[in-house]
Amino acid sequence: MTPEDFDHTLIEDAAEAPEAARESESLDKENRLKPDFVRRVQDALEAGETDAVYDMVEPLHPADIADLFELIEEDERLPLARAINDQMGVEVFAELNDHVRELLLEEIPAGIIADIAEQLDTDDAVAMIEDLDEEDQKAVLAEMEPEDRAAIETALAYPEETAGRLMSRDFVAVPEHMTVGDLIDFLRDDRELSTEFWEVFIVDTRHHPVGTCLLSWILRSPRTVPLSDVMKRDQTLIPVGMDQEEVALRFQKYALISAAVVDEDGRLVGQITVDDVVHIIQEEASEDILRLSGAGDGDINEPIRLTVKTRLTWLVVNLGTAIVASSVVGLFQGAIAHFALLAVLMPIVSGMGGNAGTQTLAVVVRALATNQLTDSNTLRMIGRELRIAMANGLSLGLLIGGGTALMFGNPLLGAVIGSAMVINNLVAGLAGILVPVALDRANVDPAVSSAVFVTMATDVMGFFSFLGLAVLSGLA
Structure with missing residues (x-):
């Protein structure tokens, strides 16, 4: 696959597709991935009918496209990626099976991988880049913007399957001297903030988390009320080196939606959200079951x-x-x-x-x-x-x-x-x-x-x- 096979602009367009459209596409999921549909895609690939492949795959949700890559033969995956080039957005790469994604990334130029990684959440970008060989990692990181590269290099420095690898660095943290009105104005005016969050972390002058404010509390409180009066001081902090299985247990035990991740000095360095933990719970449960039988990872896409x-x-x-x-x-x-x-x-x-x-x-x-x-x-x-x-x-x-x-x-x-x-x-x-x-x-x-x-x-x-x-x- 050559650099021309993937267009930077088209990948960006796919990443910015309206969520409402994605949700409507997902309604066809049950009908789209049946054996007859998969066979028709395979037949079109074998016949070289790339336009027909594109038309069949276009209505699919990104998660369904990722599933399609798993359902077809290994030697058909690269031709499929070429046929649906502009649909291979960041959302598809985030949903791909690890072994399938590794196969595709081996054929994609470092610059394209860097573009995809920059549009992913930090934790998803790390999950993608950590599968690459060391030389390929360096090549991809060299193509990234300095800020994004620094965030991923920091995450890769932590051991695998720890909170440091799992956490996202896209979070909202404000000082405790703010009022509710100050915080609302800040959230409205700052265009660089994360687009998805459920709570705001309150930090002291040393950037230590001292409390949290749920968005529902912020919206229902008068503007003049200090954050220190409405924030919840009791919080569950996740050490950056904690094993991901222990992280999942804490989320389950304390019914968390998100939690702050702190470094060795107690400074806020990231957050973990429940959507990431759901994946971990599934992985750990499957891993234990398969290990009991000595079957290894048990992934049907594993070599x-x-x-x-x-x-x-x-x-x-x-x-x-x-x-x-x-x-x-x-x-x-x-x-x-x-x-x-x-x-x-x-x-x-x-x-x-x-x-x-x-x-x-x-x-x-x-x-x-x-x-x-x-x-x-x-x-x-x-x-x-x-x-x-x-x-x-x-x-x-x-x-x-x-x-x-x-x-x-x-x-x-x-x-x-x-x-x-x-x-x-x-x-x-x-x-x-x-x-x-x-x-x-x-x-x-x-x-x-x-x-x-x-x-x-x-x-x-x-x-x-x-x-x-x-x-x-x-x-x-």
């Missing part, structure tokens, strides 16, 4: 090589734990050979234990992620899960034990498998909570590796308890 590498790593670990479990079975080869029915029934005990352990693990990982499980209530949580495991184990034990005794006419075999079911459920409950808690205390993400160890514990103990009890009881 196959990276997906294979991530999944294969944990599959190899699982192979090792499976060998450990099979070695336990090997200890009882003689018993199994003497009473072959054991080989038929033993997978039931280990399988049910694995399912029970996964249930406990999912609850505990979520509780750790949302700060519901802390040092103060860990023992209570362990007791709770053990009681649940005992109740489930007894119920399943009676069910499988009675069924086995009736089906095979062997009450002793029923008692053995029922007892093993109780034991393995207790092991599952204990492992399901102790493993993630121990990993969390060791500063290891429990969502990444807990499932491997919990599964190994339930497999090993499932086989050992069932086969061991069978030998001790004289069945084999």
Whole structure:
């Protein structure tokens, strides 16, 4: 893609499209991205009918255009971008999947990327530029205006997935000596202010936030009232180095719409708004679910090589734990050979234990992620899960034990498998909570590796308890 493929002026025009028009376009969303529509776009691209592609895509909302890039084949994405050049505005780039956006940015000249970044909110611009290689980042930053470049370079200096990367530097802050009338006049007269904000931050002479004023309070207060009389002094401040997951928890806990971000000296440096946090909550929740299965990012647009590498790593670990479990079975080869029915029934005990352990693990990982499980209530949580495991184990034990005794006419075999079911459920409950808690205390993400160890514990103990009890009881 050459510099001529993207027009600076057209990108600016797309960024300034009226919001009302965008909202009306979104009404066609459900009809526009159905398989038949996507196929027609692909057929037109393959036939080189760029005008037809343009006409089909033009009515779409920017978010729907971004979705369209994900729905078509990878080798069709660059031709689509060329075909709808003037529709590739900043709003589309802000909505693109990370892997798709990275593919497109590799082909776009640095000057065009700089133009797009300058029109985005700081946090969206950072999210776009941080995906580039270091050399490409430098090239893009060199094309930007000094003020915009300084803001993005400052954000990139913070660690990934922290408030410093997430925050926007577009906020409104005024001194506390102002009156309501002064503030209203200031908001009306200053054309450089952010166009979207819900509250005004009040700062002292050192630029430390001392309170906030919601726009509704400002509009309903007399002009002569000092801001110090109407502002809310109690506020939730976000340290610039705070992990984004903790930021999301604070927004959820305190029902925040926006929050001030402060640096190490307590100075106001940015704000985080709830729309950004919604994305973080979705990302973190999806990340934990996928990590529990060892599936990595789980993004269908991720390159196959990276997906294979991530999944294969944990599959190899699982192979090792499976060998450990099979070695336990090997200890009882003689018993199994003497009473072959054991080989038929033993997978039931280990399988049910694995399912029970996964249930406990999912609850505990979520509780750790949302700060519901802390040092103060860990023992209570362990007791709770053990009681649940005992109740489930007894119920399943009676069910499988009675069924086995009736089906095979062997009450002793029923008692053995029922007892093993109780034991393995207790092991599952204990492992399901102790493993993630121990990993969390060791500063290891429990969502990444807990499932491997919990599964190994339930497999090993499932086989050992069932086969061991069978030998001790004289069945084999």
